Amino acid sequence: MTRFAIVGLGYWGPNLVRNLHELPDAELVTVCDLRPEALESIQRRYPAVGTTQDFQDVVGDDSIDAVVISTPVSTHHRLAAAALSAGKHVFVEKPLAASSAEALDLVEIADRNNVVLMPGHTFLYSPPVMLIRDLIRSGELGEIYFISTSRVNLGLHQPDVSVAWDLGPHDFSILRYWLGETPCHASALARGCVIPNTPDVAFINLEFPSGTVAHVELSWLAPSKLRRTTVVGSQKMVVYDDTSSEPVRIFDSGAVLPNPETFGEYKLTYRTGDIVSPRVDAAEPLFRELEDFQNAIKTGSTPRSSAHLGVEVVRMIEAVDSSLDSAGSRVSIGASAPHAAAA
Ligand SMILES: NC(=O)c1ccc[n+]([C@@H]2O[C@H](COP(=O)([O-])OP(=O)(O)OC[C@H]3O[C@@H](n4cnc5c(N)ncnc54)[C@H](O)[C@@H]3O)[C@@H](O)[C@H]2O)c1
Structure with a gap:
């Protein structure tokens, strides 16, 4: 039996309560x-569950093995550091922390105390995302030329972070998981339309070491909800629409240049073949994610949403911020942080 506490019961926390309640x-x-x-x-x-307004009660309770933190980003480091230092396993909602320095500090405290630290990148447990990862990794799509993604809807404006810090972690963690690499360059354009100096729309370009390029559109200001990603490979293309009853559609489509040497008079061949919509599991990602956290606590395994991946996601958001600080210039993202090499 693993004994949990949950800290933060705002918009997201009750979902964690419900799923944790069902976890065997x-x-x-x-x-x-x-x-x-x-x-x-x-x-x-849940009348049997204890309640407290004081986080110190959680940290000081020796019967609690693991703490799940779902508070605003600006509090993640302080709360997680205290829980890890008290020897608790810690799950922190995305993003892991408000800077890579803070995130790396948490990794170090977790290592020192020999406890699990896991960021809540829920989409890594989403069946369509897992299916597309298999398609990419098996080579079925060929070389991944580019990925384009839109994550927009009306709200919820966050009080303490920009849209890049709020919605960016979803796409950045998915891209990191699919491609297995951190981008080497980022550039971004953003605007704070409603709250001055808090961007609620961002257009982000990412370049990966393998040559794949990605465009990520994020917004809290849109007339309708869009969760749509297109993956274009040299062999096949995929459309992932998280709001659709057919979330993954694989297109056997592409274009080839039969004879590149005769470039001046080239004729492209376009291929539009079958469209396949594979069956996708209906498992709730948040349940699978908490199951992975519990499994890591019990067996010492590294969760799919690893702390190292969490650090890399924070580094990607920081690169976006630094591009925005320099009028959208193309900034380089250094080699993976030492801890992140295996992510
Ligand atoms: N994985 C996902 O899909 C997903 C979705 C939404 C939000 N989130 C993440 O969940 C976290 C919380 O987001 P939210 O939208 O629920 O925020 P929120 O502002 O709605 O709720 C935060 C809650 O934390 C409480 N809180 C703040 N400081 C506290 C402290 N020191 N001790 C105890 N409680 C404290 C607040 O009273 C509030 O109830 C964020 O990290 C966010 O990025 C994840």
Whole structure:
């Protein structure tokens, strides 16, 4: 039996409570939030769960093995560092921390205390995302030329971070997981339309060492919800639409230059073949993610959403910020941080 506490019961925290409650061999001992009304609402549904407004009660409770943190990004480092230092395994909602220095510090504290640190990159447990990773890694799509993605809808504006810090971790973690590499360059254009100096729309370009390029569009200001990614490979193309009942469609389409030497008079051959929509599991990603956290605690395995991947995602967002700080210039992202090489 793993004994858990959950800290932060705002928009996202109750989803963690519900999934953790259903996890076998897991007991939700305590929930913690600064707001009494958030605690009351959880206690009405789960009367056996303890509540506290004081995070120190969680850290000081020796019966708690693991702490799940779902508070605003600016608090992640302080809360996670305290829980790790108290010998707790820690799951922190994305992004792992508000800077790569903070994220690396958390990795170091976790290593020192021999406990699991896992960032909550939920999409790595989404069946369509896993299926597309298999397609990419098996070579079925051929060389990945480019990936283009839109993650837009109306709200929710975050008080303490830009849209790049809020929505960016989803696409950045997916790209990192699919391609197995961190981009070497980033450039970005953004605008704070509603709250001055807090970008609520961002257009981000990423270049990967393998040659793949990606465009990521993020926004809290859009008339309708779009979660659409196109992967274009030399052999096949994939459209992933997370809002569709057919989330993955594989197109046997492409273009070839039969005889590149006669460039002046070339004729391209276009191929438009079958479109396949594979069956995709209906598993809830958040449940699978918490299961992976528990498994890492029990067996010492590295979770798919590893701390190292979490550090790399933060480095990608930092690169976006530094491009925005220099009028959208193309900034280089250094080699992986020492801890991140295996991610
Ligand atoms: N994985 C996902 O798909 C997903 C989706 C949404 C949000 N998130 C992440 O979840 C986290 C929380 O986001 P949210 O939208 O729920 O935020 P929110 O502002 O709605 O909720 C945060 C909660 O934390 C509480 N809190 C703040 N400081 C605290 C402290 N020191 N001790 C105890 N409680 C404290 C607040 O009272 C509030 O109830 C963020 O990291 C966000 O990026 C992840």
